[in-house]
Amino acid sequence: MLTAYVPGPQGLARLEGDNGAASQDVVWFDLLEPTEAETRLVEERLGIELPTREEMREIEASNRFYEEGGALYMTATIVTKLDTDLPESAQVTFVLTGSRLVTNRYVDPLPFRRFIAYAERHPAVCSSGALLFAGLLESIINRIADVIERAAYDLDGISQDVFARRRRAERDFRRVLERVGQSGELISKIHECLVSLGRLLAFVQQSPNHHLTQEVRSRLRTVTRDIAALSDHSTFLGNKVTFLLEATLGMINIDQNDILKIFSFVTVFLLPPSVIAAFYGMNFQHLPWLREPWGPWAALAAMIASSFVPYLIFKRRRWL
Secondary structure, eight states, X not given: OEEEEEEOSSSEEEEESHHHHTOTTOOEEEEESOOHHHHXXXXXXXXXXXXXXXXXXXOOHHHHEEEETTEEEEEEEEEEOTTSSSOEEEEEEEEEETTEEEEEESOOOHHHHXXXXXXXXXXXXXXXXXXXXXXXXXXXXXXXXXXXXXXXXXXXXXXXXXHOOOOGGGOOHHHHHHHHHHHHHHHHHHHHHHHHHHHHHHHHHTOOOTTSOHHHHHHHHHXXXXXHHXXXXXXXXXXXXXXXXXXXXXXXXXHHHHHHHHHHHHHHHHHHHHHHHXXXXXXXSSOTTSSSXXXXXXXHHHHHHHHHHHHHHHHHTTOO
């Protein structure tokens, strides 16, 4: 779908379809899962060549950030579906050509929808493509900051579950491992997104593009500082995920050792009675108490008494 946006008295106004794209006042061409015809229309309208979906996935810096014909081409990795258990990474291409912005994307992340809704009510942010570009980046960073705060809160909850003084039966370490894995996957994708945006900003700030006014460059520098701070925090959270994963596995090993210790004690506890029972079960004629009427009861008493010997030894050595 191709949507063209023009600045209006109330804010950003959208023009859909081919007729809207032909307007001379368009400051933003937004391509969302475009058809070949829509892509070709924008390319012919602006004299540019947009990267294909396969080219957008390439990770080489030379394929993601370059200048051609006076236009800046920048492809960043954006995290989507952050409110689900399965966040995804997708590529979005930004093209600054003259005073216009072109975005080519195959996902519809929440920061785009929020910024469009905001720009439709604030005309000051939509007078040029560079301002729209800066606003989109700010919206993306604000969204990532919110998700990082939520991830930090979730990790605190996981930490309390791992180290809580509760009975073994009340702790579900399988669920804890699932939560740790989900948090680790989320933080990993966020860190990838921040690194990608950091590379994008480093490229655009080095560009001599005269359409990037001092106001835009100042806002981009602020976004760069925010990215650096969020990257440090995401690294800290990644280390915390590793710590919680190791701690959870350690707790599982402790529980397994406790179970093995119980089985070992039961085995040792039953060993002396088993020896006595086997001894009297050999049916030899000349065994003590064999022909006495109280013999079975004496053997049973000996079995019970012998079982307390390993218990006292374990208790004395504090193995229980």
